[in-house]
Amino acid sequence: MLIFYLNLIVQETEKIKFEQLYLKYRGLMHHVAKKILYDEYLAEDAVHEAFIRVAKNINKISEISCPQTKNYLVIIVRNISLDMIKKGENEMTINQDAWNNYESCENIEEKILEKLEVEKIIIQINNLPATYKDALYMNVVDNMSIKEIAQLLGKKEETIKKQIQRAKIMIIKALKQEVAI
């Protein structure tokens, strides 16, 4: 019986955490969704869907008030909102040459790398489609696996893998061009 109660408390802790997340971030999340969807009620649907995914991954969040948590929630709701407007449309196409040149793009020369300023990379990151940027962020900053990102964002693993690869290609290609100039 004691184990039952202990289990209850652990669950209760997660429930309290979830409620605190909900109360703290629902406004910001709605704002993010509304900027994409231009509709208050559709934005509510996006926020609701986002919290369903958060509930399933509640153990991935341990601090309520920290930048990582905020980023995490914004990324989830933004992806859901974008999926809602892109439903039925094809994914953004990418220049096939760039895709074919993936290997060469990966091999960025050391001398170019040395010259690279973080600020220049930021500019290229900001030029990425939001979905690419989000997948890349979760992979590189949050150290999430392709599988975990796919599960959280409700996408196929192959899609996430390509988004991350393409994001890197786009950044590197743009940087190479810039440095060459």
Place this chain on the structure above:
Amino acid sequence: MDTKLWEEKLKQALIISQQREIDLLEESELKGKDAYKFSKEFENKMQTLIDSLNNKENNKNNENSNKIVNLKPRKLSIKKKALIVVAAIVLIMSMVLTVEGNKETLIKIIMEIGRVMDRITFQQEEGILDTIREEYAPTYIPKEYILLEENKGKMIFQNENRDEIIFWQISPRGSSVSVDNEDVIKKEVKISSIQGTMVESLDKDRSIIYWNNGRYLFMITVYFRDEEELIKIAESVRIKEK
């Protein structure tokens, strides 16, 4: 290529880029005239989601995903957990009921007092009352309200202003209900001769009353402040005629 250096620069750039974006979002959110007021439908959906957090599916998912994205999780020691259990759980009622076939079933109604929510849980030793057998419904509802939605154990009434009265009949097995206990006034009330609890929000027009008859837990949420009217609705709850 120095992959490590590249990854490090990329990571740094991603963090800065994301932080700037979030800052802009928060700034533009704050520029909005008022905080967005979520619809009642949304609030209800979220409450249902919060209530469902303890189900087995979620627990299973939680066990399967063990990678921590953020900071280290808080861990409670066994001793601490036990202390919290002792402090937080208050048995408010336990009773023996005679049910079909003269089989006795012990039903305990447990109230857990959390930091922001009270949670009321049914427990029973023998699985008998696992579904709603007799459906209850309020026989009095203020005249401006009409029945909008009815599912087993739940009725929603709505007026012209889209204010709702929500009635819940909750079956014992594995059920739990959460009620805000932050920024509220909570008091014991009598519903006919039965002891109940009324919870009124301090910051918004919302009141909740809940009680049990030993077989079911009942809860009514209204979006007005009129204690007498709410008790009147609660006292009118009867078994529905078939």
